[in-house]
Amino acid sequence: MSASLPVAAVLDRVDADLNASVERLFELLRIPSVSTDPAYTPHVGRAAQWMVDTLAEIGFEGSVRPTAGHPMVVAHHPGPGKAVPHLLYYGHYDVQPPDPVELWDSGPFEPVLVDAEHGKRIVARGAVDDKGQVMTWVEAFRAWHAVHGTLPCRVTVMLEGEEETGSPSLDAFVRDNADELRADACIVCDTGMWSVDQPAITYSLRGLVYLEVTIAGPNRDLHSGLFGGQVINPLNLMARILGELHDADGRVQIPDFYDEVMPVGANERAQWDALGFDEAASLASVGLQVPGGERGYGALERQWARPTCDVNGLLGGYTEAGSKTVIAREAMAKISCRLVPDQDPRAVMDSLKAFVSDRLPKGYTARFVELGTAPAIRVPTDSPYLRAAQRGLETVFGKTPYLIGSGGSIPAVGSIKRILGMKSILLGFGLDDDRVHSPNEKFELVCFHNGIRSQAAVLAEMARIAG
Numbered sequence: 001m002s003a004s005l006p007v008a009a010v011l012d013r014v015d016a017d018l019n020a021s022v023e024r025l026f027e028l029l030r031i032p033s034v035s036t037d038p039a040y041t042p043h044v045g046r047a048a049q050w051m052v053d054t055l056a057e058i059g060f061e062g063s064v065r066p067t068a069g070h071p072m073v074v075a076h077h078p079g080p081g082k083a084v085p086h087l088l089y090y091g092h093y094d095v096q097p098p099d100p101v102e103l104w105d106s107g108p109f110e111p112v113l114v115d116a117e118h119g120k121r122i123v124a125r126g127a128v129d130d131k132g133q134v135m136t137w138v139e140a141f142r143a144w145h146a147v148h149g150t151l152p153c154r155v156t157v158m159l160e161g162e163e164e165t166g167s168p169s170l171d172a173f174v175r176d177n178a179d180e181l182r183a184d185a186c187i188v189c190d191t192g193m194w195s196v197d198q199p200a201i202t203y204s205l206r207g208l209v210y211l212e213v214t215i216a217g218p219n220r221d222l223h224s225g226l227f228g229g230q231v232i233n234p235l236n237l238m239a240r241i242l243g244e245l246h247d248a249d250g251r252v253q254i255p256d257f258y259d260e261v262m263p264v265g266a267n268e269r270a271q272w273d274a275l276g277f278d279e280a281a282s283l284a285s286v287g288l289q290v291p292g293g294e295r296g297y298g299a300l301e302r303q304w305a306r307p308t309c310d311v312n313g314l315l316g317g318y319t320e321a322g323s324k325t326v327i328a329r330e331a332m333a334k335i336s337c338r339l340v341p342d343q344d345p346r347a348v349m350d351s352l353k354a355f356v357s358d359r360l361p362k363g364y365t366a367r368f369v370e371l372g373t374a375p376a377i378r379v380p381t382d383s384p385y386l387r388a389a390q391r392g393l394e395t396v397f398g399k400t401p402y403l404i405g406s407g408g409s410i411p412a413v414g415s416i417k418r419i420l421g422m423k424s425i426l427l428g429f430g431l432d433d434d435r436v437h438s439p440n441e442k443f444e445l446v447c448f449h450n451g452i453r454s455q456a457a458v459l460a461e462m463a464r465i466a467g
């Protein structure tokens, strides 16, 4: 453990510079980098260039890199020039559309500070997802650069402009630039804290299988008076098949679905129980009282460690005003499964298709469109990088961060693992009520501030890992 650069002065610098940090984040938030709508494409490019310019101010050499879709930003900092860990930071600079705009209390791309229960909060599209989170580490880099003239680790940055549209160019880009991007560990900031004063590191993410199914039967729409009772209605058939996806205890009935599911260990369950998750309050926050999911498992286990299957969309027949007595020739459903270790997305996709096909009467067909697969991720909790992140958070918060799971998926984490063979540390500062993807998206100022401090402290701890 050679003389590493001290962090205390860096943290002081973060505190002294907070107003300017907010102003720089506001500049980025004013760029409407909505990736899904072609009308915003010039702004997406502008946001990418803004990131390159900003990183150049603090010692990075980077560029806007074209892909088949929106560009990537890649930038490198050599670090202090001795044997130190090399870290890859991943985030995204694109945002969701602001709609419905009329439900915002202020302009979605006119960031403001608003007084609320935890002090000031930053309100704008992208405040927390993901511009605010990205800027926690950019501002930490800036403070290190200001105090020590360098960073304590070698750093590579990769920022994506298509995260909100499903990362279509990511795999190809990572594959084509693997040698440039490969590092010792990856830091991903798109996750949350347990609460405003309790930091957390996310160590498991669920995977995903997404399938669109169209069942077709008769060769045309039929009169329900003339043909009702004579034919099998594709919509009724679809409803019956979807109904069979779960048994009365909420267990998914797709064949072999649970074969590879890793059971939760006693230690892990005890650790989750100790978090004191309030299921009733969580349900109440969305206006509900009765839980769903598999019977016999705790709320956090159902959310983090059990796979699920949900219908995300249904279409078919007559859906306009009034009545039309029709038996439609087709019915469509969008079905997704959230996966856990060690389920194989390919195998689940194939079983799900077979589950539907096996239930079709003669003469009925199913068309399938695969809309995505991603495996679940679990980061070993004994990794030196994860422990360094824990120590960094302890420096700032004075308490041990919780190790938590997430029911969601981050495709980039899977790509980075699969293509680069690297593990990710999921370090984020969002809160559950940040209204991600919704009107009045916000990031608590205290979370932004503690996020910058934490990123600065985590860098210092990472630098102490023997290279």
Ligand SMILES: [Zn+2]
Pocket: 096, 129, 164, 436, 437
């Ligand atoms: Zn998002």
